Amino acid sequence: MKLTKEDIQFIDTYLENSDVVFADIRMEIVDHVASDIEDRMSASNTTDFYNVFKDYMVQNKAQLLKDNRQFLKSADMKIWKAFLKGLVSPLTPLIFLTSFFGFYFLYLNFNIETFRLIISYVPLIGLSGFLLTYVVYHKAKNLKRFSVVERLAMPFWVFYQIPNIIFNFSYQAKNLATVLWIVGIVSLVLTLMLVLVCVSIKLFKSYEKQYKTLA
Structure with missing residues (x-):
């Protein structure tokens, strides 16, 4: 039947x-x-x-x-597994080192207010990544709602909040040791955000292909 x-x-x-x-x-x-x-x-x-x-x-x-x-x-578990897999990519330490020396270069060549201003923009990278990968890619293709795709909003939100804490802490950037800690944490957060963006794109494409008949 x-x-x-x-x-x-x-x-x-x-x-x-x-x-x-x-x-x-x-x-x-x-x-x-x-x-x-x-x-x-x-x-x-x-x-x-x-x-x-x-x-x-x-x-x-x-x-x-x-x-x-x-x-x-x-779905949440699948996101974190994909994210951890992205972290062990050979590109991840390269992104971190590039970010670290880039921020440190800015600190050495600009005043502290400019340095703090640039740090304040880091959360926008994560927000932009989410907008580009979800709103533009997902909505432009008029795909159905997929669990893993929409659950990605949570890790993006977490990584959006962390730099705001660091930004407030940057007022204490009065000696080299503190500056290096700030630069290191900001670089790490930026690296995590970029890895998450890459993972998001891969998951979106995977779901689009797997559930093509639902698009």
Whole structure:
């Protein structure tokens, strides 16, 4: 007993209206629900999809929503695994060293206020990275909402906040040791942001390819 395309779409719409908003997660759950309903319809030898579906949801909706939350946790884990993989790239230490000596060069050749002003712009790099990778790439292609893609907002927000703390600490940049600490931390944060941007682009392309039929 196979479900029609209209039945599959009905399940998908029902789940979306039940706050299973991410297309990739919904696809996984739809496949599971459709298979179970097909089995029930075959066992009872009925073609009444809607009544079978209603009874199934009465029994299983709570568990399906719980599964949705588990999928979201898996999405977060996938992001951090991809991020850690990006950190071990040979380019990562090169980015850090370039940033470190670049900021230190600015400190040596400009006054402290200019140095602090440049540090204050570092959070905007992370914000710009998110805008470019999510708003421009994702929205311009009119893709569906994907769990990993949207969950990327959290690490971007974290890395946006860290430089603001450093900016306030930069008022204490009165000796070389303190300056080197500030330069090192800012360079590290900038490196993490750039790695996250690269990871985001790779994840976006991966999801676009994997779920091309949902685009």
